[in-house]
Amino acid sequence: MTHLHPIDNDDSAKYRLIGNSVLSYRFIVPHDARIYVGDLLKITDRTKGLTFYAKVSDICHACNFADPRWDTRPYTGRFYEMGEDVFLGVEAVPLGYLDEGGRFRKPNTVPSKFSEVVADPDAVDFAFLREEMGEIEVGLLKNGRGVVEGVPVALHARVMAQHMGVFATTGMGKSNFMKVFSASCMKAREFGMLIVDPHGEYATGGRSSTGDPTRGLLHYTAGGDGLAVFTIDQKKLKKYHLNRLWLEYDDIRASDLNILFDHSDPQHDVLELLGDLKGSDLIAFFEETDFVDFDVENYTGGFKWIAQKLRTSHPGPLNVLKRHFEILTRNNDSFFRKEGSAIPEIIKALDENKVVLIDIPAMSERSELFVLSVITRKIMARHREWGVDKEEEPPQVLIAIEEAQRVLGTGGRRTQVFREAAMEGRKFGVGLCVITQQPKNIDPRVLAQLNTFVVMGLGDRGDRDIIASSAKQDLSQMDTEIQTLDTGEAVISTLKIPFPVSTKIHAFDPYIQKLNQDTRRPIDDGLKRGFF
Numbered sequence: 001m002t003h004l005h006p007i008d009n010d011d012s013a014k015y016r017l018i019g020n021s022v023l024s025y026r027f028i029v030p031h032d033a034r035i036y037v038g039d040l041l042k043i044t045d046r047t048k049g050l051t052f053y054a055k056v057s058d059i060c061h062a063c064n065f066a067d068p069r070w071d072t073r074p075y076t077g078r079f080y081e082m083g084e085d086v087f088l089g090v091e092a093v094p095l096g097y098l099d100e101g102g103r104f105r106k107p108n109t110v111p112s113k114f115s116e117v118v119a120d121p122d123a124v125d126f127a128f129l130r131e132e133m134g135e136i137e138v139g140l141l142k143n144g145r146g147v148v149e150g151v152p153v154a155l156h157a158r159v160m161a162q163h164m165g166v167f168a169t170t171g172m173g174k175s176n177f178m179k180v181f182s183a184s185c186m187k188a189r190e191f192g193m194l195i196v197d198p199h200g201e202y203a204t205g206g207r208s209s210t211g212d213p214t215r216g217l218l219h220y221t222a223g224g225d226g227l228a229v230f231t232i233d234q235k236k237l238k239k240y241h242l243n244r245l246w247l248e249y250d251d252i253r254a255s256d257l258n259i260l261f262d263h264s265d266p267q268h269d270v271l272e273l274l275g276d277l278k279g280s281d282l283i284a285f286f287e288e289t290d291f292v293d294f295d296v297e298n299y300t301g302g303f304k305w306i307a308q309k310l311r312t313s314h315p316g317p318l319n320v321l322k323r324h325f326e327i328l329t330r331n332n333d334s335f336f337r338k339e340g341s342a343i344p345e346i347i348k349a350l351d352e353n354k355v356v357l358i359d360i361p362a363m364s365e366r367s368e369l370f371v372l373s374v375i376t377r378k379i380m381a382r383h384r385e386w387g388v389d390k391e392e393e394p395p396q397v398l399i400a401i402e403e404a405q406r407v408l409g410t411g412g413r414r415t416q417v418f419r420e421a422a423m424e425g426r427k428f429g430v431g432l433c434v435i436t437q438q439p440k441n442i443d444p445r446v447l448a449q450l451n452t453f454v455v456m457g458l459g460d461r462g463d464r465d466i467i468a469s470s471a472k473q474d475l476s477q478m479d480t481e482i483q484t485l486d487t488g489e490a491v492i493s494t495l496k497i498p499f500p501v502s503t504k505i506h507a508f509d510p511y512i513q514k515l516n517q518d519t520r521r522p523i524d525d526g527l528k529r530g531f532f
């Protein structure tokens with residue numbers, strides 16, 4: 001007979017495994033046991049000398065009574081007692097096992113019948129997992145409603161060029177995650193990271209979605225050497241001694257106009273013809289040319305080679321593009337000018353494995369994407385050339401794209417550069433960090449390229465299904481857990497960590513406070529550098 005009571009009388013609750021198969025375990029616990037979805041389990045198989053690990057994936061009521069309607073009959077409480085015959089059936093998803101040599105293996109066998117199940121394993125039990133972690137710490141291993149203290153969850157820097165996705169419904173802690181991740185990148189200095197912050201909050205802090213004041217990356221003074229902020233905000237520029245963000249005319253190409261404006265097919269064809277021509281020449285050509293009776297034979301301006309390319313184009317689309325170039329230069333003068341670009345400095349900072357934050361508060365959505373696409377194109381071009389010119393590997397860069405469904409949805413020629421980065425970037429050391437609330441609106445071909453998934457509370461079934469089918473590790477059995485994740489909690493599936501890890505993401509403010517303290521810098525160091 002199976003005992004429902006814990007099998008030992010010490011403090012930790014121990015039960016016995018009764019079934020199921022290689023991919024799903026089952027055991028039973030008393031009807032009043034406090035057990036939660038996401039609880040970690042250690043299963044000791046003394047017969048075979050193996051230690052299995054699993055996670056509670058579902059809990060249901062069960063009993064030993066033959067009458068299937070015992071609990072709905074009138075006066076049932078008089079005939080049946082809530083004793084040992086009434087219990088909870090617990091389903092658990094296997095994570096893997098430690099073999100006789102202490103090596104962690106995928107769950108390809110099942111523990112012996114009645115193996116001991118410990119429902120509250122500690123850091124010692126998970127010592128093997130510490131060895132599997134990488135350099136970019138983001139939180140602690142979550143165990144049901146708590147954490148396993150002493151077991152940090154840290155992503156591997158080397159896999160970041162293989163793209164990452166951060167999926168969270170609004171308010172679930174996505175901004176906090178990005179700041180913690182960035183701070184850890186500043187500390188590790190293993191690759192360059194580019195983030196565009198249209199809300200101007202990542203650098204100096206601001207207000208969270210719930211209205212609470214928050215700190216920013218500049219407050220992580222001990223890691224200050226790993227951060228370069230480029231801003232258009234004059235006040236911040238002086239107060240925090242930041243870099244000024246400038247793009248110059250030559251940084252752009254005709255296709256960049258696609259991000260700022262919707263174009264008809266004929267207008268798009270003209271932009272294609274203009275291909276790789278220098279931005280400064282294009283802007284000057286469209287500024288000086290009157291297209292009403294444009295004829296390449298009579299063209300007398302200074303850009304004959306551009307006029308030649310447009311010899312078959314009609315005045316209509318050319319006039320529209322003339323207006324668009326005018327709007328481009330007129331409406332974006334806060335960061336776009338004839339000469340003098342910050343991109344070489346940005347690239348240098350990325351080469352030095354810094355986090356580069358582009359701080360553009362109050363900028364329009366299209367301008368934000370324009371800035372990101374221009375910089376991304378420059379990075380891609382540089383990394384593509386790298387293979388030709390140099391023997392050593394190019395430096396690794398991770399480019400974060402917030403609300404990525406805007407540029408990585410299905411179709412859409414506007415955002416070719418991001419698509420190229422998603423499809424071929426990894427070959428050149430360029431990874432994308434795709435952040436979105438709506439994974440189902442991201443092109444499935446892009447999702448298939450992601451190798452790290454950070455899933456934070458997704459309410460929508462369609463969104464969860466698409467994530468489960470795209471992740472490289474099986475997340476389908478964790479659906480209940482993902483549905484019940486709280487703010488600041490995530491299921492992380494990534495390369496080099498052997499199973500999807502449930503993580504309590506560090507809260508940013510205490511995390512950087514701890515990092516600052518750990519490095520024991522003089523207390524007024526940040527003040528001297530003008531950070532606060």
Ligand SMILES: Nc1ncnc2c1ncn2[C@@H]1O[C@H](COP(=O)(O)OP(=O)(O)OP(=O)(O)O)[C@@H](O)[C@H]1O
Pocket residue numbers: 168169170171172173174175176177208209210211212487488489504505506507508
């Ligand atoms: N890991 C965490 N630990 C503690 N608190 C957290 C954590 N993550 C988020 N929070 C808190 O939850 C609230 C929402 O977090 P956050 O602003 O990061 O959400 P968000 O998903 O970025 O929201 P939005 O999409 O609206 O920007 C904040 O008050 C934040 O401090």
